[in-house]
Amino acid sequence: MDTQPIIVSASPHVHSDRTSKRIMYDVLFALVPAFLVSLYVFGISAFIVTAVAIVSCLVFEYVIQKYLLKTNITIGDGSALITGILLAFNLPSNLPIWMVIVGSLAAIGIAKLSFGGLGYNIFNPALVGRVFLLISFPVQMTLWPTAIENNTSFVDAITGATSLGAIKEGLMAGETMTEIGTRIPSTMNMLFGFTGGSLGEISGLALLLGGIYLLARKVITWHIPITVLVTMGIMTGIFWVIDPEQYANPMIHILSGGAILGAFYMATDLVTSPMTKKGMVIFAIGIGVITVVIRLFGAYPEGISFAILIMNAFVPLIDKYFKPRRFGTKIKAKILQ
Amino acid sequence: MLKTFLKGGVHPPENKLTSSKPIKRMSVPKVVYVPISQHIGIPAEIVVNIKDKVEIGQVIAKSGGFVSSNIHSPVCGTVTKLDKIVDTKGYKKQCIVIRTDPKNASNFEEPTLTLKKNFDLSSDEILNKINDSGIVGLGGATFPSHVKLSIKEGVAIDHLIVNGVECEPFLTADHRLMLEKAEEIIVGIKILMSALHVDKAIIGIENNKRDAIEVLKELARNETGIKVASLEVKYPQGSEKQLIQALLNREVPKNGLPLDVGVIVHNVGTIFAIYQAIQHNIPLTERVVTVTGKNLKNASNYWVKIGTPIKDLVNEVGGLPEGTRKIVNGGPMMGQAIKNLDVPVTKGTSGILVIPEGEASRGEVKNCIRCSDCVTVCPMGLEPHLLMNLSEKGLYDRANDEDILTCIECGSCSYVCPSNRPLLDYIRFGKSIVKQLNTV
Numbered sequence: 001m002d003t004q005p006i007i008v009s010a011s012p013h014v015h016s017d018r019t020s021k022r023i024m025y026d027v028l029f030a031l032v033p034a035f036l037v038s039l040y041v042f043g044i045s046a047f048i049v050t051a052v053a054i055v056s057c058l059v060f061e062y063v064i065q066k067y068l069l070k071t072n073i074t075i076g077d078g079s080a081l082i083t084g085i086l087l088a089f090n091l092p093s094n095l096p097i098w099m100v101i102v103g104s105l106a107a108i109g110i111a112k113l114s115f116g117g118l119g120y121n122i123f124n125p126a127l128v129g130r131v132f133l134l135i136s137f138p139v140q141m142t143l144w145p146t147a148i149e150n151n152t153s154f155v156d157a158i159t160g161a162t163s164l165g166a167i168k169e170g171l172m173a174g175e176t177m178t179e180i181g182t183r184i185p186s187t188m189n190m191l192f193g194f195t196g197g198s199l200g201e202i203s204g205l206a207l208l209l210g211g212i213y214l215l216a217r218k219v220i221t222w223h224i225p226i227t228v229l230v231t232m233g234i235m236t237g238i239f240w241v242i243d244p245e246q247y248a249n250p251m252i253h254i255l256s257g258g259a260i261l262g263a264f265y266m267a268t269d270l271v272t273s274p275m276t277k278k279g280m281v282i283f284a285i286g287i288g289v290i291t292v293v294i295r296l297f298g299a300y301p302e303g304i305s306f307a308i309l310i311m312n313a314f315v316p317l318i319d320k321y322f323k324p325r326r327f328g329t330k331i332k333a334k335i336l337q
Numbered sequence: 338m339l340k341t342f343l344k345g346g347v348h349p350p351e352n353k354l355t356s357s358k359p360i361k362r363m364s365v366p367k368v369v370y371v372p373i374s375q376h377i378g379i380p381a382e383i384v385v386n387i388k389d390k391v392e393i394g395q396v397i398a399k400s401g402g403f404v405s406s407n408i409h410s411p412v413c414g415t416v417t418k419l420d421k422i423v424d425t426k427g428y429k430k431q432c433i434v435i436r437t438d439p440k441n442a443s444n445f446e447e448p449t450l451t452l453k454k455n456f457d458l459s460s461d462e463i464l465n466k467i468n469d470s471g472i473v474g475l476g477g478a479t480f481p482s483h484v485k486l487s488i489k490e491g492v493a494i495d496h497l498i499v500n501g502v503e504c505e506p507f508l509t510a511d512h513r514l515m516l517e518k519a520e521e522i523i524v525g526i527k528i529l530m531s532a533l534h535v536d537k538a539i540i541g542i543e544n545n546k547r548d549a550i551e552v553l554k555e556l557a558r559n560e561t562g563i564k565v566a567s568l569e570v571k572y573p574q575g576s577e578k579q580l581i582q583a584l585l586n587r588e589v590p591k592n593g594l595p596l597d598v599g600v601i602v603h604n605v606g607t608i609f610a611i612y613q614a615i616q617h618n619i620p621l622t623e624r625v626v627t628v629t630g631k632n633l634k635n636a637s638n639y640w641v642k643i644g645t646p647i648k649d650l651v652n653e654v655g656g657l658p659e660g661t662r663k664i665v666n667g668g669p670m671m672g673q674a675i676k677n678l679d680v681p682v683t684k685g686t687s688g689i690l691v692i693p694e695g696e697a698s699r700g701e702v703k704n705c706i707r708c709s710d711c712v713t714v715c716p717m718g719l720e721p722h723l724l725m726n727l728s729e730k731g732l733y734d735r736a737n738d739e740d741i742l743t744c745i746e747c748g749s750c751s752y753v754c755p756s757n758r759p760l761l762d763y764i765r766f767g768k769s770i771v772k773q774l775n776t777v
Contacts, residue, residue, distance in 0.1 A: 004660075004662065004694070006662060006663060006664060006676050007662050007663045007674065007697045007698055008427075008663075008674045008675070008676045009663075009698075009699060010673075010674075010759075010761065010762050010765065011665075011667075011669070011670060011671050011672055011673065011674075011746075011748050011761070012669060012670045012671070012748035012751050012752045012761070013663060013665055013669040013670075013672065013690075013692060013697075014349050014350075014506065014669040014670065014696070014752060015699065015700065015751075015754075015757065016347070016349070016753050018753065018755045019700070019755050019756075019757075020703055020706055020708075020755045020756050023706070023708065077703070079706075117704065118703075118704050119704035119705045119706045119707060119756075120704070270706050270707050270708045270709070271706055271707050272707075274709075275707060275709040275712050275720065275722070276709070276712055277713075323720065324344075324712055324715070324718040324719070324720065325344075326591060326717065326718040326719065326740050326743065327344070327578065327588065327589075327591070327716065327717040327718045327743065328578070328588055328589055328590045328591035328592070328593060328717075329591055329718075330588045330590075
C-alpha cells in the first residue's frame with residue numbers, strides 16, 4: 001500500500017455534483033436575457049449602474065468581512081455578485097452612482113452581513129437595498145428614463161412614470177382606465193420590455209426565459225413564482241371584472257412593476273423563502289395578496305418589494321407550522337395503530 | 338409509468354460495473370475470523386474450544402436468545418483462537434478464529450446441487466429449520482429471519498414481498514443471484530409462502546436489471562400468486578417501508594412494522610439462503626459479495642465464505658490499486674468505510690467498494706443556504722437541516738419531537754446538500770442520544 005492514509009468517514013461516500021456555487025452561477029446565467037434587454041433599452045447607463053452595484057457589493061462584503069468582522073472572505077461564492085445584479089435590476093437606470101453605492105451598503109452590510117452572512121439573513125438583501133433607497137430618495141427612485149429614445153446618454157435622460165405609476169396618478173386625478181390606457185405602453189411592449197421601469201424588470205419575456213431555465217435546472221420550483229403570479233392575476237382580475245374603469249386589467253399588473261422579476265428571482269431567493277412546498281405556496285399567496293393590496297389601495301404604485309420583505313419576516317413561522325408530512329402518518333395508518 | 342415510492346429519493350450514478358460478471362467462487366481462505374455477533378440482537382454463545390476440529394456447517398456459536406442466530410463454521414479446520422478483532426464499525430468484537438485444513442477436500446469442492454422443487458414441511462418445521470440454519474436478513478439489516486417470520490396469532494398477512502431492488506450504486510450481488518439462481522429463488526418464495534400461509538408474493542426489482550426481471554417473470558408465469566414488478570430506479574427504494582409503498586401503495590405507520598400493513602419483506606439473498614437450508618440442509622456459511630471500484634481491474638461478484646478477511650477479497654481482485662483512499666464495506670450510500678483490512682466478511686456484507694483519490698474526501702462544509710433540497714429528498718418526510726441543527730445544539734427533546742428516530746439513515750440528505758453539510762452525521766449522533774434518553 002502506498003503512503004497516503006486511508007480515509008475513514010461516515011456514509012454516504014458519494015456526493016451529487018450540485019454545489020452552492022453551481023446554483024449561484026445558474027442564477028447569474030438566467031439573468032442574462034433580461035440584462036441584454038435593458039442594455040438595448042436603456043443603453044450604457046444600464047451597464048454602468050449594474051457594474052457599480054456589483055463592484056460595490058463585492059467590495060463592501062470584502063471590506064466588512066476582512067476589517068470589521070475579521071471572518072472568512074466569501075466573495076467567491078457568487079452570492080454577493082447576485083445581490084449586486086438583483087439590486088441593480090431593481091433600480092432606475094439613471095440613478096446617481098453614489099446612491100447605487102449606498103444601496104449596496106444597505107444590502108450587503110445591513111441585510112446580509114449584520115445577520116450573519118450567507119444563509120442567515122432573514123430579508124432579501126437586494127430588496128432591502130432597494131427599499132432603503134426608495135424610502136430615503138423617493139424622488140430619484142421614481143424617475144424612470146423612458147424607453148429606447150435615449151439609450152446613449154446617461155444623465156440627461158427624459159424621465160417619465162412607469163405604467164403602474166401613470167395608472168395610479170391618473171386614477172387619483174379621477175380619470176378612467178380608458179383615458180389612461182392611451183398613455184401607457186401596450187401589453188406587447190410591456191412583454192418585450194419597451195416600457196419605463198427599473199433596469200431589469202422591464203421585459204417580462206426575457207425574465208420568463210431565465211425563469212424557465214431556473215426551473216429546468218431545478219434551482220427553483222414552480223411553487224413560488226407561479227403561485228405569486230396566479231394570486232395576483234386572480235385578485236386583480238376580480239377587481240377588474242367588478243369595475244374595469246377603476247382597476248387595471250391583470251395582464252398589466254403581471255407584466256409591470258417588477259412582478260415577474262419579483263416572483264421568479266426575488267421571492268424564490270433560497271435563503272429567505274420557506275423550506276417546504278406547502279410553506280412556499282402560503283408564502284407566495286401572501287406575497288401576491290400584499291402586492292395587490294399595496295398597488296390598489298396603498299400609496300405606492302408598485303408593491304412587490306414590500307410584499308416580499310413582509311413575507312420574508314414570516315418565513316420562520318411558516319417553516320414552523322407547515323412541515324412535510326412525516327412518512328407513516330396517513331389517517332389509514334393511524335387507525336391500524 | 339414504473340412504480341416507485343411517493344416522496345423524496347435521489348438518483349446517484351448507478352455504477353453497476355459488475356452487473357455482467359458471473360458469480361465466481363473465492364479461493365478458500367487460510368484462516369477465517371467468524372464474529373459471534375453478525376446479526377441484530379443478542380450475540381451468539383460460543384460452543385467450541387480452542388483446538389477443536391470443526392466441520393463445514395457445524396454450529397460453532399449457538400443462538401443466545403429469541404432475537405439471535407446460530408453461527409456455523411464456514412470451513413473444515415481447527416479452532417485456533419477465540420479472539421477479539423475490530424469489526425466494520427471499528428469496535429472490537431468477539432470472534433472465533435478457525436484455521437482451514439488444507440488437506441480436507443470438502444473445503445475446496447464446489448457444491449453441485451440439483452434443483453429440488455418439492456418440499457413437504459409444516460410451517461413450524463420450516464421456521465425451526467430457518468432458525469437452526471442461522472439465516473438473517475442478507476440485505477444488510479441482518480435481522481434474524483425466524484423472528485421476522487414468527488407471526489403472532491391474529492396478525493393477518495396477505496403479501497410476501499421479495500426485495501430484489503438493490504438500489505445501492507455499485508452493488509450487483511443480488512442482481513447476479515437473481516439471474517443465476519432464479520429457479521431456486523422461486524422455490525424459496527414458495528417455501529416462505531407456504532410457511533406464512535400467504536398466497537401472494539411480489540418480487541420488486543428496479544428497472545436497471547432488465548435481464549433479471551425477464552428471467553424471473555418467465556419463471557413466475559408458471560406459478561400461481563407470484564408476480565414480478567419492475568420499479569423505477571430511485572434510491573432508497575430497497576428500504577422496506579419505501580418498497581412496500583412502491584409496490585402496494587401501503588404506508589407502514591410511524592414506529593410500525595411491515596406487519597402492520599399485512600406485509601412481510603425478505604431480500605432475495607435471504608430467500609436463496611432459505612432455499613439452501615430447507616432443500617439441501619445447508620446452513621448460512623457463505624454469501625455473494627460484490628468486490629468493485631472504478632480502478633479495480635478484476636471487479637466481480639464472488640461466493641465468499643463468512644469470516645474471510647476483506648484483505649483476501651482485495652488480493653483476489655489483484656490488490657488495492659494505486660491511489661486508493663477509501664475502502665467501504667457495503668455500497669457508497671450506506672456502507673461503512675473501514676481502515677483495517679483484517680475485518681472479516683459477515684452475513685451482512687453485500688459488497689466491498691474501493692474508492693480512489695479525488696472521490697474519497699468530502700467537500701468543504703459551507704453555510705446552509707436553505708435550498709430545501711434535503712427536505713425534498715428525504716423519503717421519510719423529515720427536515721434534515723432542522724434535525725442537524727437541533728442535534729448540534731443539544732436540543733434532543735425537540736429533535737425527538739421532530740421525529741428524528743424515524744430517520745432511516747439512507748444518506749439522501751447528505752448526498753444532495755450543495756453546501757456539503759454533514760447532515761446525516763449529526764442526525765445519527767442525535768438519534769443515538771435521543772435513544773439513550775428515551776430508555777432512561
